[in-house]
Amino acid sequence: xxxxxxxxxxxxxxxxxxxxxxxxxxxxxxxxxxxxxxxxxxxxxxxxxxxxxxxxxxxxxxxxxxxxxxxxxxxxxxxxxxxxxxxxxxxxxxxxxxxxxxxxxxxxxxxxxxxxxxxxxxxxxxxxxxxxxxxxxxxxxxxxxxxxxxxxxxxxxxxxxxxxxxxxxxxxxxxxxxxxxxxxxxxxxxxxxxxxxxxxxxxxxxxxxxxxxxxxxxxxxxxxxxxxxxxxxxxxxxxxxxxxxxxxxxxxxxxxxxxxxxxxxxxxxxxxxxxxxxxxxxxxxxxxxxxxxxxxxxxxxxxxxxxxxxxxxxxxxxxxxxxxxxxxxxxxxxxxxxxxxxxxxxxxxxxxxxxxxxxxxxxxxxxxxxxxxxxxxxxxxxxxxxxxxxxxxxxxxxxxxxxxxxxxxxxxxxxxxxxxxxxxxxxxxxxxxxxxxxxxxxxxxxxxxxxxxxxxxxxxxxxxxxxxxxxxxxxxxxxxxxx
RNA sequence: GGCGGCAUAGCCAAGGGGCUAAGGCAGAGGUCUGCAAAACCUCUAUCCCCGGUUCGAAUCCGGGUGCCGCCUCCA
Numbered sequence: 001x002x003x004x005x006x007x008x009x010x011x012x013x014x015x016x017x018x019x020x021x022x023x024x025x026x027x028x029x030x031x032x033x034x035x036x037x038x039x040x041x042x043x044x045x046x047x048x049x050x051x052x053x054x055x056x057x058x059x060x061x062x063x064x065x066x067x068x069x070x071x072x073x074x075x076x077x078x079x080x081x082x083x084x085x086x087x088x089x090x091x092x093x094x095x096x097x098x099x100x101x102x103x104x105x106x107x108x109x110x111x112x113x114x115x116x117x118x119x120x121x122x123x124x125x126x127x128x129x130x131x132x133x134x135x136x137x138x139x140x141x142x143x144x145x146x147x148x149x150x151x152x153x154x155x156x157x158x159x160x161x162x163x164x165x166x167x168x169x170x171x172x173x174x175x176x177x178x179x180x181x182x183x184x185x186x187x188x189x190x191x192x193x194x195x196x197x198x199x200x201x202x203x204x205x206x207x208x209x210x211x212x213x214x215x216x217x218x219x220x221x222x223x224x225x226x227x228x229x230x231x232x233x234x235x236x237x238x239x240x241x242x243x244x245x246x247x248x249x250x251x252x253x254x255x256x257x258x259x260x261x262x263x264x265x266x267x268x269x270x271x272x273x274x275x276x277x278x279x280x281x282x283x284x285x286x287x288x289x290x291x292x293x294x295x296x297x298x299x300x301x302x303x304x305x306x307x308x309x310x311x312x313x314x315x316x317x318x319x320x321x322x323x324x325x326x327x328x329x330x331x332x333x334x335x336x337x338x339x340x341x342x343x344x345x346x347x348x349x350x351x352x353x354x355x356x357x358x359x360x361x362x363x364x365x366x367x368x369x370x371x372x373x374x375x376x377x378x379x380x381x382x383x384x385x386x387x388x389x390x391x392x393x394x395x396x397x398x399x400x401x402x403x404x405x406x407x408x409x410x411x412x413x414x415x416x417x418x419x420x421x422x423x424x425x426x427x428x429x430x431x432x433x434x435x436x437x438x439x440x441x442x443x444x445x446x447x448x449x450x451x452x453x454x455x456x457x458x459x460x461x462x463x464x465x466x467x468x469x470x471x472x473x474x475x476x477x478x479x480x481x482x483x
Numbered sequence: 484g485g486c487g488g489c490a491u492a493g494c495c496a497a498g499g500g501g502c503u504a505a506g507g508c509a510g511a512g513g514u515c516u517g518c519a520a521a522a523c524c525u526c527u528a529u530c531c532c533c534g535g536u537u538c539g540a541a542u543c544c545g546g547g548u549g550c551c552g553c554c555u556c557c558a
Contacts, residue, residue: 011487029558037558044558072556157486158554182556208556230558235486237556261488262558264551271557299507300496305489305551312495315508322507325522352505356497364497368506375506378523382514438517445519457521466521 003058003358005226006303008234008257009155013360016256018225023061026052027216027254028109029229029237030066033093034075036279037100039297039308040263040270044230046294047260047302049106051228053404054357064109065219067212068094070116071205076195086116086195100280103290104297105406113215115206121214122206123199126184128248138175140187140202146180149243155257156235182240183207209240213253217245227254234259263297263306283313289469291407292317298405301364319371320407323398324471326374327408330394331473332461335385342380342390346397349373353401370401412472414452419475422452426463426478429456434480 004013018024028048031037048064055062070090079089101108115122126142129135134148146152153159187204188196196203216224222245229238238257245253265276283293296316300306349369356365377394380386386394402408414422429444448454453468462479466472 031558032556041558047558069556074556156553159485228558231487232553232557235554260558262552267550269551296495303488304496307495309494312508315495318509319507321521329522362497364495364507365505366497368497371506375524382523433517436517442518455520458516458519459522460515464521471521 004360005256005258006360008259014256018060019223019255022059023063024055024226025220025224026062026064026226026228027212027220027224028064028066029212029233030068030112031093031097032069032072032074033090033097034072034078035093036096036281038270038277038279039283039293042100042104042280043263043297043306044260045101045106046104046297048228049406050298050302050361050363050404051226051258052107053406054361057404063220065111065113065216066109067215068112068114069208069211070094070114071195072208076192079195080191080193096281103280103284104294105291111219113219115211115215118211118215118218119197119199119206121218122210123201125210125214125217125244125248126201129184129244132247134247135184136177140204141175141183142185142201143176143181144184144240144244145177146182146243147178149247151246152243153239155239155242158235158239180236182209182236184210184244209237210244212237212241213245213248217249222249222251222253224254226256226258228258228260231259231261260302261305263308265308266310267307288313289317291409292320295320295407299363299367301362321471322371322374323407324409326377327395327398328464328466328471328473329378329381330386330391332459332464332477333381333386333391335387335390338387339380339384339390342377342386342393345373345376345380346393350397350400357404409470409472412467412470412474414474418452422448422454422465423475423478425452426456426465430463430478430480
């Protein structure tokens with residue numbers, strides 16, 4: 001079974017074969033740091049994280065580059081308003097972006113090149129394009145002549161003469177030979193204020209598309225394996241990247257193009273006017289669990305539009321509990337004999353999980369296999385039970401899956417003094433229960449919950465102590481006296 | 484107008500010409516329990532409509548209907 005990915009370029013699933021065996025080079029379109037990223041942005045990063053993690057799971061060595069666009073029209077406008085420097089202005093959004101990655105357990109890429117630090121590379125690339133004769137100048141601006149690139153449109157399947165008639169044409173576009181030509185270099189204007197670079201191309205700043213070509217080629221080479229981004233970037237951004245890169249090098253730019261679908265919120269398009277353009281911090285302030293957010297954003301196939309709802313967010317949190325509870329249940333089962341039914345269940349889960357993920361990252365199917373396994377293992381625990389070695393086999397598989405999913409809780413940690421206090425209270429309660437002093441028993445439970453954020457589960461084996469937030473066991477089961 | 488996607492249970496969501504249409508959430512019932520909570524188990528759909536192809540379609544084809552995305556430096 002081999003990994004297949006849906007390639008926008010060919011509009012079909014293709015077996016993934018990297019250029020260099022065992023190595024994958026990925027470029028992912030990153031944030032424009034003029035504002036806080038919203039959950040739609042994070043959906044894209046989580047999709048890319050899933051791709052990255054699964055490639056690693058499959059044994060590939062991954063080199064991922066994600067650009068940071070730290071100069072664009074919006075940030076320039078903001079800088080003019082606030083009087084800050086461009087760097088000052090974008091710094092806090094960069095910081096928030098990286099904090100968001102950590103919160104959502106998104107693995108770091110190998111490189112996060114910033115546009116403003118790669119002006120030289122962009123200038124060099126533009127010069128290369130000038131030498132090829134595909135660039136023309138108008139009022140100091142440099143434009144790419146797309147009519148010179150015969151394959152233009154091969155990604156999005158858009159034909160230039162079919163573009164919407166009557167679309168708005170900005171004032172600065174009148175000077176272009178063709179509406180769809182795009183700016184490689186923009187000459188400085190008064191409204192740019194302090195934001196400009198003096199280069200051999202003149203005083204100005206780069207156009208948007210050129211950074212991705214320049215930076216991807218710098219870090220990944222002239223041809224690399226995978227390029228991802230949101231569907232909205234397919235046209236014109238990625239189309240333009242292809243045009244300028246391939247015109248410059250004469251080589252294919254990217255082998256596999258992957259595009260994630262957008263998300264809508266409560267059935268409606270996300271927009272500022274509807275007030276539903278949630279940022280990560282909005283959701284955290286409302287008290288939502290970041291892992292549940294990760295799970296929700298991840299659990300719908302990346303090419304499927306995702307409807308983000310608060311109902312769904314709660315559901316995601318509960319689904320995570322079912323996974324966590326299996327880990328807890330395992331800790332309670334200690335049969336003498338190994339369960340002979342276990343191996344087949346685990347093997348089936350593993351193989352189904354992988355074949356689903358191999359099928360263009362079919363995460364919903366993969367999660368289905370995980371949950372089926374959970375149900376079956378629970379039945380074994382309720383039945384003949386699992387031995388200690390059985391339990392570790394299950395935990396091992398869960399850990400393996402979690403390399404891809406990134407949702408399992410690390411062991412809950414409490415200071416040992418607090419754990420002692422907790423255990424003391426649990427024993428106190430057990431004593432009270434033995435004496436049928438229910439009032440005292442309930443008081444202990446109350447204190448544990450309020451002061452120690454610990455919830456109890458009474459089971460035949462004894463009392464299980466769980467962290468209130470994560471549902472993770474805080475200590476071994478506290479067995480009643482005399483057991 | 485051009486390009487493209489989607490329509491499966493109350494909600495989310497896989498699958499895909501023929502074994503009992505995954506899984507999760509919610510709901511109902513049950514086990515356990517001083518109570519509670521939790522956990523665990525069990526149960527819940529014939530796949531938007533109309534035609535066609537076929538021994539057989541939810542799955543393929545045609546036509547509808549509905550929703551959505553891109554064509555605007557929004558992932």
